[in-house]
Amino acid sequence: MKNEKFLDQLINDLQPVKTFAPPIQTALYWFVIAVLIIATLDFFMMPLRADLAQKLSEFSFILQWIFLLLISVLAAMAVSWIGRPGRPGQKLLINASFLLMGVFSSIFAARGLQMGAHLGCEFGGVRCMAAIIMLSILPAAFFFWQSRRAASVYPGLSGSLIGLASGTIGATALALSCDDDKPFHLLEWHLVFPLLLLCVMGFLAGRKVLRW
Amino acid sequence: MSGPKGESLAESQNEQRLSLLMRKVQEGDFDSYSALLLEVQVMVESYVKNSFYRFRNQVVDGHQQDLVQDILLALHTKRHTYDPSQYFLPWVYAISRYKVIDFLRTSKRRNAHVELDEEELVDHSALIENVPATIDTAAMLKTLPEKQRKILEMVKLEGLSIAEAAKRTGFSQSDIKITIHRAIKTLQSNLKRQ
Numbered sequence: 001m002k003n004e005k006f007l008d009q010l011i012n013d014l015q016p017v018k019t020f021a022p023p024i025q026t027a028l029y030w031f032v033i034a035v036l037i038i039a040t041l042d043f044f045m046m047p048l049r050a051d052l053a054q055k056l057s058e059f060s061f062i063l064q065w066i067f068l069l070l071i072s073v074l075a076a077m078a079v080s081w082i083g084r085p086g087r088p089g090q091k092l093l094i095n096a097s098f099l100l101m102g103v104f105s106s107i108f109a110a111r112g113l114q115m116g117a118h119l120g121c122e123f124g125g126v127r128c129m130a131a132i133i134m135l136s137i138l139p140a141a142f143f144f145w146q147s148r149r150a151a152s153v154y155p156g157l158s159g160s161l162i163g164l165a166s167g168t169i170g171a172t173a174l175a176l177s178c179d180d181d182k183p184f185h186l187l188e189w190h191l192v193f194p195l196l197l198l199c200v201m202g203f204l205a206g207r208k209v210l211r212w
Numbered sequence: 213m214s215g216p217k218g219e220s221l222a223e224s225q226n227e228q229r230l231s232l233l234m235r236k237v238q239e240g241d242f243d244s245y246s247a248l249l250l251e252v253q254v255m256v257e258s259y260v261k262n263s264f265y266r267f268r269n270q271v272v273d274g275h276q277q278d279l280v281q282d283i284l285l286a287l288h289t290k291r292h293t294y295d296p297s298q299y300f301l302p303w304v305y306a307i308s309r310y311k312v313i314d315f316l317r318t319s320k321r322r323n324a325h326v327e328l329d330e331e332e333l334v335d336h337s338a339l340i341e342n343v344p345a346t347i348d349t350a351a352m353l354k355t356l357p358e359k360q361r362k363i364l365e366m367v368k369l370e371g372l373s374i375a376e377a378a379k380r381t382g383f384s385q386s387d388i389k390i391t392i393h394r395a396i397k398t399l400q401s402n403l404k405r406q
Contacts, residue, residue: 006281007249010288016240017292084293085310086302151290153310211314212286 020150023080023087030146031076034139034166038173041135046177061175067104068172071097075165079143082158083150094157097164105191112183125189128178132194135173136166140202144209152210159206163198170194231300238291249284255301256283256308263312275319283311355402360395363388 020026055061078093143162152158171190178190230251236244260279286307294303353361366377367388378385 003253003277003281006284007246007253010249010284011242011245013288014237014240014242014245017238019238019295020293022295084295084298084303085290085306086304087295087298088302149292151286151293151307151310153306212290 020084023084024077026083026146026150027073027076027080030080030139030143031073031165031169033142034072034076034169037139037142038135038169041138042173042176045134046131046174048176049179051179052176064175065172067100068168068175071100071104072165072168072172074100075161075168076143079147079152079158079161079165080150082154082161083147083152085151085153094161097161101164101168101191101195105187108183108187108191112187115183122185122189124178124180125185125193128174128180128185128189129194129197131177132167132170132174132190133198135170136163136194136198139169140166140198144205147210151212152206155210155212156203156207158210159202159204160199161202162206163200163202164195167195167198227299227301231296234291234294234300235296238294238296252287252304253280253284255304256280259305259308260312263316275315279311279315282315283308286311352399352402356395356398360391360398363391364395367392 021029049055074093075097078090078097081087081090081093140162143166144159147158147162171194174190180186230248233244233248237248257276257280260276260283264276287304290307294300353365356364363377363381363383366372366380367374372380374385374388377383378388381388383391
């Protein structure tokens with residue numbers, strides 16, 4: 001098609017548009033919805049751990065929660081930032097999300113090594129991983145749907161970050177039900193394996209769903 | 213911004229002007245859109261040209277205009293993602309960059325198909341035409357699997373096009389091309405053995 005004709009078509013098609021909400025607002029909106037979804041699913045699907053009251057008074061347990069939720073918020077913000085082309089701060093948020101995840105995992109690895117624990121495959125661990133993935137799928141799907149209207153310039157990466165953001169909330173919720181606090185159990189089955197899987201799944205889905 | 217002070221100021225003024233136009237475009241102002249598109253078109257064309265120059269081995273120049281239109285369409289459909297509080301030009305270039313990369317990826321795949329069509333098939337066709345008359349073509353074809361034989365007969369003996377063969381068999385065009393390629397490879401190795 002000739003350029004002049006093409007430009008005329010674009011001009012004729014012009015309609016007023018509502019600009020996107022600021023990315024921080026989009027990210028926090030998703031985060032609140034995701035927490036509500038996961039909390040509801042967790043409440044109905046999984047029994048609370050017997051020692052929850054005692055655990056809630058432990059600083060390390062609360063710190064673990066804060067860390068995970070912070071990673072989730074950062075990853076959600078990174079997705080929202082990537083969805084606005086040319087916006088500064090995208091790389092910083094992407095790096096911060098993955099870096100914080102790495103630091104958090106390293107803390108558990110260090111604690112496990114200090115205690116002389118061993119890595120291993122256990123049925124309970126696989127169940128924990130499956131639970132995190134199950135809990136995360138719905139909020140992740142919602143985030144994908146929400147991000148379709150955006151213009152992600154890195155669709156695969158956005159998908160991975162959606163997986164990370166959802167998975168960390170799932171891991172936070174599972175901490176309310178799973179009473180196995182061994183560092184390597186948490187490292188393997190609450191963090192590395194489920195989050196890695198969700199990131200890979202998110203990457204593949206992102207390349208399909210968020211391409212425009 | 214880099215460059216001499218005067219240039220930076222000019223760039224900044226240009227940025228402000230375009231940003232203001234874009235704000236009006238988001239409100240649905242036709243005149244602003246017309247003015248903005250003309251300016252953005254020049255920028256996008258230049259960006260695409262530079263990108264094509266850098267990747268000149270991978271793309272065909274004829275696609276340059278298609279890509280420019282594709283980018284302009286993307287700017288049109290995603291105009292709600294521009295935040296008026298942010299710079300306009302980085303938004304345009306980020307979208308252009310994304311579209312160019314996407315195009316290069318797609319064209320790389322497309323080029324792979326072109327190689328298969330134009331190089332492999334032509335060479336093998338020549339090989340088949342040069343086969344001595346003493347070789348029983350029908351017998352050779354019988355050595356092929358059913359699908360390969362049928363498709364090869366359609367395209368090489370009956371003279372159907374790839375698209376026609378795809379339509380008749382219900383397979384995709386790329387499937388037809390690959391099947392022919394494999395069939396010819398098999399025939400070639402059978403001939404060598406004989």
